[in-house]
Amino acid sequence: DSIPLHFTPGWPVPNSRYACKRRTPLYTPNEPLLTALAVIMRSRELEGEDRSALSYARGISVLKAYPRPITSLSQIISLPGVGPKITALVEQYLLTGHISESDILLSSERFRALEALTKVHSVGSTTARALYAKGVTDVEELREWVGMGNGGEVLRMALEIHEDLMVRCVRPRFPSTQRSLIKGVCRIPRAEVEAIARKVQAALDVVLPGCTHTICGGYRRGKPTSGDVDVIFTTREQGGEQGLVEKLVNYLSNDRFITHIFGVMHPGHNPFSSSSHTRSKLRPQHPSSHFDTLSKALVVCRLPAEGTGAGGTGLHRRLDLICAPRDVYWCAVVGWSGSKQFERDLRLWAKQEMGMKFDSSGLTRLRDTQPIYVDSEQQVFELLGLEYVPPHLRNA
Numbered sequence: 494d495s496i497p498l499h500f501t502p503g504w505p506v507p508n509s510r511y512a513c514k515r516r517t518p519l520y521t522p523n524e525p526l527l528t529a530l531a532v533i534m535r536s537r538e539l540e541g542e543d544r545s546a547l548s549y550a551r552g553i554s555v556l557k558a559y560p561r562p563i564t565s566l567s568q569i570i571s572l573p574g575v576g577p578k579i580t581a582l583v584e585q586y587l588l589t590g591h592i593s594e595s596d597i598l599l600s601s602e603r604f605r606a607l608e609a610l611t612k613v614h615s616v617g618s619t620t621a622r623a624l625y626a627k628g629v630t631d632v633e634e635l636r637e638w639v640g641m642g643n644g645g646e647v648l649r650m651a652l653e654i655h656e657d658l659m660v661r662c663v664r665p666r667f668p669s670t671q672r673s674l675i676k677g678v679c680r681i682p683r684a685e686v687e688a689i690a691r692k693v694q695a696a697l698d699v700v701l702p703g704c705t706h707t708i709c710g711g712y713r714r715g716k717p718t719s720g721d722v723d724v725i726f727t728t729r730e731q732g733g734e735q736g737l738v739e740k741l742v743n744y745l746s747n748d749r750f751i752t753h754i755f756g757v758m759h760p761g762h763n764p765f766s767s768s769s770h771t772r773s774k775l776r777p778q779h780p781s782s783h784f785d786t787l788s789k790a791l792v793v794c795r796l797p798a799e800g801t802g803a804g805g806t807g808l809h810r811r812l813d814l815i816c817a818p819r820d821v822y823w824c825a826v827v828g829w830s831g832s833k834q835f836e837r838d839l840r841l842w843a844k845q846e847m848g849m850k851f852d853s854s855g856l857t858r859l860r861d862t863q864p865i866y867v868d869s870e871q872q873v874f875e876l877l878g879l880e881y882v883p884p885h886l887r888n889a
């Protein structure tokens with residue numbers, strides 16, 4: 494791979510409050526500082542303090558686009574999105590090498606519990622807080638709670654494969670003292686992401702010839718490892734996608750590649766019909782499943798470790814399969830490539846500056862809800878009045 498992942502000499506200082514107007518490579522020279530700030534942001538998310546969390550997310554994202562080591566407050570004081578709170582925290586960090594609130598959070602029982610519980614698929618921060626209030630403070634206690642007949646099918650499944658998804662590896666960017674806490678999901682190396690996508694494409698070739706796909710998410714932004722695999726696919730003919738997600742999931746389940754199905758959804762189809770309404774009330778949905786109206790399946794897959802030579806490891810892996818109609822395919826690709834902050838600001842920019850609505854299910858004019866069809870990724874940026882930003886510079 495030759496994707497450039499670092500700042501290069503002469504890189505400009507970020508000057509826009511919109512992440513989609515900035516260029517942000519994967520690696521920052523200010524990693525320890527940004528990690529400490531991210532702990533506070535995460536705590537705000539876990540506590541449901543969404544406005545505060547978003548404000549941290551914005552400030553951290555702007556600092557992530559700062560191309561040099563931050564050694565003095567004067568470097569950051571006039572950056573957009575960096576307010577007095579973050580400035581004070583950076584000041585503390587520059588003086589002491591620590592941010593005390595982060596250190597306190599990292600050793601707080603509540604933060605650790607909420608963080609551990611939300612690592613279980615389908616457990617969002619609201620659920621985690623409710624569980625904590627009932628005395629459930631780790632995944633083992635969650636198992637016991639579910640064993641007593643609580644929770645639904647998705648949670649039961651999520652616990653079943655939790656250990657597989659959470660094996661003993663550790664996110665390397667956290668210092669060793671924090672390792673026992675922040676055990677991330679076992680990340681997926683690029684070669685395995687590619688092997689999983691090949692398997693999906695081979696299945697598409699059988700169930701509906703002519704389909705194409707793009708691997709999106711962190712993989713597309715150049716990350717060496719991914720938390721899951723995000724495969725966006727479309728058909729050769731416009732309108733050919735009816736029933737395709739089901740066919741694909743059936744095929745791959747019969748093939749014993751898909752091992753668990755967290756959900757298959759069509760949020761854009763009859764959103765107000767009584768049946769789909771009832772269904773979404775009964776079944777907990779992945780918190781991220783409704784940020785667009787595309788048909789999708791959130792599943793777990795597994796490529797055997799030996800014999801096939803296909804690049805598998807035998808580990809269970811999370812896989813998102815997203816089906817986009819031909820005419821919104823490139824919107825879907827942009828919308829699922831991230832980063833989360835880049836996507837937030839694309840939507841905000843479209844609305845505030847262009848009078849348009851953008852998300853991964855399409856681009857529309859707000860004034861008359863007229864859909865705008867696109868046939869390349871570059872065109873999405875053009876229509877939004879933005880300079881093209883390649884995926885590896887969208888790590889905002």
Ligand code: TTP
Pocket residue numbers: 709710711712716718719720721722723781784828829830831832833836837
């Ligand atoms: P994710 O797979 O959740 O994130 P990721 O691929 O960036 O990182 P990871 O390696 O941990 O999987 O989501 C895929 C993309 O979908 C994400 O990059 C941006 C978009 N997205 C949003 O726009 N909003 C959201 O709330 C989520 C969860 C994702």
Ligand code: MN
Pocket residue numbers: 611612613614615616617
């Ligand atoms: Mn979760």
Ligand code: MN
Pocket residue numbers: 709710711719720721722723
């Ligand atoms: Mn992903």
Ligand code: MN
Pocket residue numbers: 710721722723813
């Ligand atoms: Mn995903």
